[in-house]
Structures are given as structure tokens and as C-alpha cells.
Amino acid sequence: MRHAPVLLRESIEGxxxxxxxxxxxxxxxxxxxxxxxxxxxxxxxxxxxxxxxxAISEAGKLLSGQTAQIDYVRGNFKDIADILDDLGxxxxxxxxxxxxxxxxxxxxxxxxxxxxxxxxxDMRMDKRQGLTAYDVVNGMSEEDLRRIFYAYGxxxxxxxxxxxxxxxxxxxxxxxxxxxxxxxxxxxxxxxRREARHPAKRCFQALRIEVNxxxxxxxxxxxxAPDRLKTGGRICAISFHSLEDRLVKNSFSALAxxxxxxxxxxxxxxxxxxxFRIVTKKPITPCGDEVxxxxxxxxxxxxxxxxx
Numbered sequence: 195m196r197h198a199p200v201l202l203r204e205s206i207e208g209x210x211x212x213x214x215x216x217x218x219x220x221x222x223x224x225x226x227x228x229x230x231x232x233x234x235x236x237x238x239x240x241x242x243x244x245x246x247x248x249a250i251s252e253a254g255k256l257l258s259g260q261t262a263q264i265d266y267v268r269g270n271f272k273d274i275a276d277i278l279d280d281l282g283x284x285x286x287x288x289x290x291x292x293x294x295x296x297x298x299x300x301x302x303x304x305x306x307x308x309x310x311x312x313x314x315x316d317m318r319m320d321k322r323q324g325l326t327a328y329d330v331v332n333g334m335s336e337e338d339l340r341r342i343f344y345a346y347g348x349x350x351x352x353x354x355x356x357x358x359x360x361x362x363x364x365x366x367x368x369x370x371x372x373x374x375x376x377x378x379x380x381x382x383x384x385x386x387r388r389e390a391r392h393p394a395k396r397c398f399q400a401l402r403i404e405v406n407x408x409x410x411x412x413x414x415x416x417x418x419a420p421d422r423l424k425t426g427g428r429i430c431a432i433s434f435h436s437l438e439d440r441l442v443k444n445s446f447s448a449l450a451x452x453x454x455x456x457x458x459x460x461x462x463x464x465x466x467x468x469x470f471r472i473v474t475k476k477p478i479t480p481c482g483d484e485v486x487x488x489x490x491x492x493x494x495x496x497x498x499x500x501x502x
Contacts, residue, residue: 198488199226201496204478205290205430206230208498214238215287218278220271220415225253227290232260239263241281243271245320245406270320272414278422285424291415292432293408294494307402309394312372317405327401331374332367336360346409346437347400354381355397371398399435412438416445420470423501428473434493439477446472446499473498 205227209217213236219228222244231240242257242264244250250266257264267277271291278286295307306316306327315328334342336356343352358381359368368374375394379387387393403409419429433439449470453462477495485492 198491199223199230200292200294200488200491200494201432201478201480201484202226202230204496205292205432206234208430208473208478208496209288209290209428211235212238212287216283217241218274218286218289218419219243220274220289220291220419221293222253222266223249223292225256227292228253228264229256229260231290232257232262232264235260235262239265241265241267241277241283241286243267243269243274243277245270247321268320270411270414272411272418274415275418275422283422285422286427287424288428288430289419289423290430290432291412293412293438294432294434294490295402306371307398309371309375309392309398312370315369315371315374317402319406323406325405327374327405328367328369330401330404331359332363342404343397343400345400346403346435347396347398348436349396349400351382351386357381403435409437409441412441416441420449420501425501428498428500430496430498432494432496434495439495439497442497443477446470446497449499468502470499470501473500 209231211217211231211234213234215235216239217231218241219231220243222228222242225242228240228242240262242250242253244253245268247268250268254266265281269277278284306313315326315331317327318325330342331339339356339359340352343349343355349355355378358377359374362368362377368377378394378397382393423429431442433442450468450472452466452468453464454466455462455464474497477497479496480491480494
């Protein structure tokens with residue numbers, strides 16, 4: 195499947211791009227969002243970051259005809275401060291982060307992200323890192339597997355699945371996505387197997403989040419990015435999971451919070467002032483037409499905040 199950038203119009207309009215501005219695409223993917231940024235720039239600059247070398251290569255082809263300066267960085271967006279320092283950039287006019295997988299990552303069977311294909315248990319966004327899904331599935335305790343499946347996949351049968359995995363691997367390691375998918379399915383009650391959603395989807399999502407430390411990366415980015423925005427600069431974040439969205443929502447709320455004195459204080463003594471304004475009081479979600487064109491966009495939520 196060709197990758198379709200999610201909430202493209204809404205996120206690019208949310209950045210309010212200036213022709214001479216400097217912007218960060220913290221999750222370059224196949225370059226769809228960066229292309230729309232570049233089309234709005236004249237003398238501007240884009241810092242395009244991704245952990246996946248294949249994504250950078252493919253995006254580079256798409257963006258090759260653009261006049262904007264584009265700096266391609268293979269790295270993790272949690273290191274945004276170091277990345278900008280290395281490029282000699284003090285502050286930028288806007289940042290965009292899309293926490294979803296690109297369609298090619300899902301569809302390329304050898305990456306091991308999908309339960310639909312048989313492939314080695316990998317799931318690494320950055321092939322340079324050591325930890326793989328194989329290591330998690332075969333090395334973590336039953337309790338840790340249960341916790342991962344429940345917390346990151348909201349899998350209500352996490353205990354049954356973790357138990358089945360541990361039992362299976364006691365005789366031989368679990369090496370492929372199909373083998374793991376079959377184990378998950380066999381562990382579920384019959385009624386759960388008949389649900390519309392594939393029985394292994396939640397666990398595969400949870401493993402991907404664990405392998406790539408995705409929530410930790412988002413937290414790191416949310417802690418570092420605000421300080422590197424210019425006044426009036428905006429940060430746009432597209433999440434696909436309730437835990438991701440909660441991190442963004444709570445971070446933006448904290449930045450936009452003013453006085454934290456107890457309500458019964460007659461005057462403010464903390465002196466705390468808001469540093470950001472929340473632009474989206476409620477998250478922006480895809481319209482029906484976009485979901486019809488791209489079902490993978492269904493759970494997307496866009497939040498935007500502006501530096502004061």
C-alpha cells in the first residue's frame with residue numbers, strides 16, 4: 195500500500211508555515227508531510243528526522259525537486275535538542291510529529307511489524323538497535339509480557355496470551371510473526387477469535403511500542419521540543435494510541451497552565467505564567483472521506499500548541 199500522510203491538510207495548516215521559516219518534521223516517514231511543508235517554503239529550511247534509513251532514502255526521492263533546504267537526520271526525535279545543536283539551529287518556527295507507522299513499514303513483511311505476513315520477529319524502526327521482538331517474546335517474564343500486552347495493547351486476555359507464549363517457548367524459541375500470531379489466536383476464547391479486529395493486532399502493537407521504546411521517545415521529545423520553538427511557533431502532534439494522546443494532552447496542558455497556587459490563596463505567590471497556548475481544545479480527527487480512503491487513519495488525533 196502506498197503511504198498516505200494522515201491529517202495532511204489539518205497539520206500543515208496548523209503549522210502556519212512562513213516562506214522563510216525553519217521547521218522540523220520529526221517523523222519523516224515517506225515524506226508526505228515534509229513535501230507539503232517544502233511546497234510552502236521559498237528560502238526556508240526543513241529538518242527531516244527518522245529512525246528508519248529506508249524511510250529517509252525513499253523520502254529523499256520524493257523531495258528531490260524541492261527548493262527548500264532539507265537536512266536529513268537519521269535519529270530519534272527525543273534527541274531533538276542535540277539534533278538542532280549539531281545543525282547550528284537555536285530555535286525553529288514549527289514542529290510536526292506523526293507517531294504512526296508508515297504503510298511500507300507495515301507492508302514490508304521482512305520488518306516483522308505485521309501479523310498478516312510470515313517474517314522474523316523484528317519490529318525495529320531503527321535496524322541499528324539491538325532489541326528485537328524476538329528478544330522480548332523469548333526473554334521477558336510472563337508477568338512482563340502480560341503487562342506489556344495489557345498496557346500498550348489494551349488486550350483484555352493478556353494473562354492467557356502471556357501464559358501461552360511462555361509455555362510454547364519452553365520447548366523451542368518463537369521465531370516468526372506467524373508462529374506468534376497462531377499462539378495468540380490459540381490462547382483466546384472462541385468468541386474473541388470471531389471479533390472483527392484480527393486477534394493478534396493488539397499484541398503486535400504492544401510489542402512494537404515496547405521494542406522501539408515509543409512512549410519513552412514521545413516523553414523525551416515533549417520535554418525537549420518546547421524550549422526549541424520560537425515565540426509564535428507551533429508544535430503539532432498526531433497520535434494513534436490513547437497512551438500517546440494522553441502524553442501529548444498532559445504535556446500541552448502543563449505548558450499552558452498559569453498560576454498553580456491553591457485556589458484559596460487571595461493572590462498569586464508562585465508567579466508561574468503560561469508558556470504555551472493550546473490551539474486545539476479538542477483533538478482534530480480525520481473526516482469520513484479520509485478514513486474511507488485510508489482506514490489506517492481511523493484512530494488518529496491531532497493536537498496543536500503555540501508558544502507564547
